[in-house]
Each structure stands twice: as structure tokens, then as C-alpha cells.
Amino acid sequence: MEPTRRYAVTLLRSAGAALFAAAVLTGCSAGIGKSPEQAKQSIVTFVEGSTDVVGDSWEASDGPRLGKCGLAPGVGGVQYVYAMVRSASADPEADVEAVDQYWKQIGVTTERYQTGGEDPILGVRGRGGPVESSDFRADPRGYTIDGSSQCVAGDFDKMSLDSQE
Numbered sequence: 775m776e777p778t779r780r781y782a783v784t785l786l787r788s789a790g791a792a793l794f795a796a797a798v799l800t801g802c803s804a805g806i807g808k809s810p811e812q813a814k815q816s817i818v819t820f821v822e823g824s825t826d827v828v829g830d831s832w833e834a835s836d837g838p839r840l841g842k843c844g845l846a847p848g849v850g851g852v853q854y855v856y857a858m859v860r861s862a863s864a865d866p867e868a869d870v871e872a873v874d875q876y877w878k879q880i881g882v883t884t885e886r887y888q889t890g891g892e893d894p895i896l897g898v899r900g901r902g903g904p905v906e907s908s909d910f911r912a913d914p915r916g917y918t919i920d921g922s923s924q925c926v927a928g929d930f931d932k933m934s935l936d937s938q939e
Contacts, residue, residue, distance in 0.1 A: 817837075821857070860917050
């Protein structure tokens, strides 16, 4: 291979590796520097703030509980999951719109969805911003809002054992 071509190939490989590394670090950096306690508080604030958008009478149904996640390939971490429920309202479409707008305002990328059938379940999923993932389901039988915190450094096994003492 001639020297000019070899240089170009090496340069392209280096640039590709740098872009890949930047993408991995950016994707995993949201929770870097936060403690597990901060991750827990963050998801509680997020979920309870989301419930405020669509009214009162919410009850915790799960969590906030500790879960496992991956900070990078082969590097484990922890996150918190939290879910709240309540009865459905008369206008689920307006409620989905309100949650969608609130999440967008705080930096969450959203995607709306609807199931099939006579009584479709409306909803909105979210990623990014203050959460790893989130979901609001406006089911005619009842509403659910849940979320997973950003992944942070922590030893799941040790933290699980510590919480049982």
C-alpha cells in the first residue's frame, strides 16, 4: 500500500475509534459523578413531578427499589426504579399530552403510543434527561407512571445486602 493511502486509512480508523468512544462515553455519562442516593432522589422527584401534572390520588406501587444496570461494557452499576398508580380520568388523551409536554420541558425525548382494540391504552415513553427510561400508561382501568434512574456507580450486591440489615 502506498504511504499516502496508508496514512488516509490510519487516519480514518483513528477518527472512527474516537467517534465510537465519544458516543459510548456520552451515552453513559449522564449518571457519572452522581451517588446512588442522588439517583434515588432523582427518580422520586421525576415520577412524583410527573404525577403532579395529571392530578392527585397517586400511590406508590413499586419502589423506589434498587436495580442493576451497566455503565459500560463489562462495568456494572446501580439504578432505581419507581412506579406510581391511580384510577383513570375522563380524558386520557389530555393527560398523555400533558405528561408528554412536561417531559419534553425537562429534557426527556418522548414517543407516544396506542394499543389496538376497543379500549386502547394511550401512553408516552421517554428516555434521556433526568431518567434512563420512563413510561406513562393511560389505561381505562387505571394510570401508571414509572421510571428508571440514570445508571450510577455502585455495587448492587453490597447495597442489596446492606439494605436488608
